[in-house]
Amino acid sequence: MTLTLWLTFLVAAVLISLSPGAGAVNTMSNGLKYGVRRSLPAILGLQLGYGAQILLVGAGLGALVASSTTALLVIKWLGVAYLVWMGVQKWREPVHIANTTGSAVVSHRQQFWQAALVNLTNPKATVFLIALFPQFLVADAPHGPQLLTMGITLIAVDCLVMLGYALLASQLFRFLTTPSRQRQMNRLFGGLFVTAAVALASFKRAA
Template identity: 80%
Template sequence: MSLTLWLTFLVAAVLISISPGAGAVNTMSNGLRYGVKQSMPAILGLQLGYGAQILLVGAGLGALVASSVWALAVIKWLGVGYLVWLGIQKWREPVVESVADDQPTMSGQKRFWQSALVNLTNPKATVFLVALLPQFLIAGQPHGPQLITMGTTLILVDCLVMLGYTLLASQLFRFMTTPYRQRQMNRVFGGLFVTAAVALASFKRS
């Protein structure tokens, strides 16, 4: 892959990552509640799900899923249900009375797998990757190295963008010192998860 082609792909990767979606909502929610450092498991979980999608497409299975109405529908409605569940959980999440170490929080491992499922159950990512990656593959050259380059670029860019979202969200914590404000913010993010579920439910292939 030439430098010019890679830079074009890099721009596309940045635009993909900064666009609002369930992953961004999940990241900002974690950043607001746990801060940057403690949000790393969630960010890494998102990348696991994203990486699985890239591998799926790279192995040729993504095209099969994207062409199967039944398979896409199953993944789609699993994702819808999961996002609604996350929204309800966030809406009901208890407020943080203090930042003491004994304050009960969700474990990093649980947040890792929760975030991984957010991306794993997003069929829009599969369809998008199926449409995007072939546009940058150079015919006559081995596809493996090209896919590795593009997949690595997508994941690294998404990590940086999610870190940015986390940093911005963590700065809001200073304003969320009262139970009322925290409760309202939990309901905002709960509503955003449900909104993402509605958007996913309305997703139709062109």
């Protein structure tokens, strides 16, 4: 992969990560509640899910999943159900007083795996990567190193963008000084998770 081609891919990777989606909502929700540092497990979890999607496509299994209506539908509706569940949980989440230490929080492990499932159950990522990778693959060069470069680029960019989303959300924390404001914010993010579920439910492959 030439430098020019990689830079073009880098721009595409940035635009992909900046596009609002379930991963961004998950990161902002954690950033708002816990701050940047405590959002790191969730961000890493998202990258595990993203990395699994990249490996799936790179190994050629993504094409199999994308060509199987049944497999894609199962993954799709698991993702829809999971996002709705997260939205309901966020909507019903008890409020806690801002700046109070020792508040009950979700464990690092729970944050990690919840975030990983957000990306693992997103078939849009699989289909999108199948469409993206061939545009940048050099046919007469070994595909392995090229896919590795693109995969590392996608994950590195997404990490930075998610950190930015967490930082942006964490700045809102100081405004959540009353239970009513926290309740409104919980319901906002709960609604965003459900909105992401609706968007996933309406996703259809191009014929």
